[in-house]
Amino acid sequence: MTAEQLISFARGAPSLDIIDIEGLKAAAxxxxxxxxxxxxxxxxxxxxPPLREWIAKKHGVxxxxxxxxxxxxxxDAFLFEHLVQPGDAVVVERPTYDRTLLNLQAQGGDLHSVTIHPDGLDTDELGKLLESGVRPKLAHIIPNYQNPAGxxxxxxxxxxxxALAVxxxxxxxxxxxxxxxxFRGEKLxxxxxxxxxxxxxxxSSFTKTVCPGVRVGYLVGPAALIAEIAKKATNLYISPGMFAQATVYQFCVSGDIDRSIAKVSSALGERSRLLAEALRAQIPGVRFYEPDGGYFLWIELPPDVLVDRLAPAAAERGVAVVKGSDFLVEGGHHALRLAYSAVTADQVEEGVRRLAAAVDEVRGQR
Structure with a gap:
């Protein structure tokens, strides 16, 4: 690996080596x-239709x-457009997925951010918000291996x-x-x-278990709501991509989906472990929670490290990161989201070495 190669911790996508190309060819x-x-x-x-039936069976609906x-x-966009009107209160996690924030803000939603902990959303904090009189139309929750916090x-x-929703x-x-x-822990x-x-x-989506290029996701909800959103979808594009969905269906019914999940989970589990080890060894004062699965690790850096300075300094050294402030309505100026999904195991330590050098440079600035 040459020094000129970009090492990207920025994109939540699987690297090519863990995508089942042959399985997808056969499924198509x-x-x-x-x-x-x-x-x-x-x-x-x-x-x-066959993929809808497979998804319905998977979820027991x-x-x-x-x-x-x-x-x-x-x-997400269909649901937000259907449920959220300008001025409607919406609960989001703090931090949360950056495009969720952008889409809800575009809808005119009144966003209320609720803290998350290693065991997820602070439901006591949410309860107090509700008791104060806030009446949200929607609470957006990423329950497993949350993006960006893991x-x-x-x-x-x-x-x-x-219980609170009811x-x-x-x-x-x-x-x-x-x-x-x-990678570990029990399935909830x-x-x-x-x-x-x-x-x-x-x-949910097949982006993380098959590949991003298929662009196949789905909603499961009350039948009346699904029917209303389907009307809007018809007016927007008549139908989604049947070829991609049929390919995903064949990939699923053949059992390739299970092998793909096992391969991706194993690879990402190793990368997550290597990333945690490298961060502890090379960046003094860094704090993070190791995820039990997913694509992301959220790191908190010492208060003298501003990510507005760190991100360009890291880019100059050939490593891409995403600023924590992108995932918050306010704050996150000392945090980064690191995606280990697209970084092969042999790149992790070098990527952190470059990031550590950028941290040292930023700390040396007045």
Whole structure:
């Protein structure tokens, strides 16, 4: 590896070496052989019917509760447009996914950020916010290996959040694309599976388990809500990409999805471990929580390290990072999100070495 090569901790995407290219090739051929008419037609705005049925079975819901979209970010956008009007209160995690903040702000939402801890959202803090009179339309939650913080919402807090949603009449948006990428720890039930009152809308994606290029995500929610969003989808694009969805379906029913998840989880578990070891060894004073799965590690740097200075200094050394301030309405000026998903194991230590050199430079500035 030469010094000129960019090492990117910026993008939450799997590196090419852990994507099942051969499996995807075979799945695409099977999709065309099995259903040439369905794959090449416009189809329905609800998505490719066999994939909808597979997703419904996975989550134990009726097929009319499933809408398959062009990536889960589009699913998010549909839901935000449907539920959030200008001035509506919306609860978000602090920190949270940067594009969630941008999309909700574009909708005119009144954002209320609630602290997250190693066991997820502070439900006591949320309870006090609700008691103060705030009545959110929506609470956006990333329950597993959260982006950017890497934390997982505990079972106790999942139940507490559901109870609050029922009591105060808001929708929980369970944004859950990372759930299957687990290195250790027990698998927790989704809030969708625990929901007895129809307060949860669930979103996920095949971006993290298959590859980003397929652009296949989905929403699961009450049938009436899904039908309303499907009408908007019809007007927007008639139907999502049937070829991509049919390919994903064949990839799933063949069992390739399970092998892909195992490969990605194993590789990312190793990269996460190596990244944690390198950070401890090379950057004194750094603080972080090691995730049990997912793509991201959130680091807090000493107060004399401003990431507005650190990010360009790191870029000059050939390492890309994302500033923590991008994931917060305010704050995050000493934090970074590091994505270890696209960095191969042999790049991790060198990437941290470059980052550590940038930290030293920034500390030396007045």
């Amino acid at each position: 051929v099977r999709a065309l052989d099995a259903d040439p008419a369905g794959v090449t037609a416009y189809g329905t705005s609800l998505g490719y 009726a097929v009319d509760q499933v809408l398959v979209t062009n990536g889960s970010l589009q699913a 934390v997982t919402l505990s079972l106790e807090k999942r139940r507490a959040l559901l 009591e105060y009449g808001f929708t929980i948006f369970e944004d859950d694309p990372y759930a299957d990428i687990r 039930p989704s809030m969708l599976s625990l929901d007895e009152h129809g307060v949860v809308v669930h979103a």
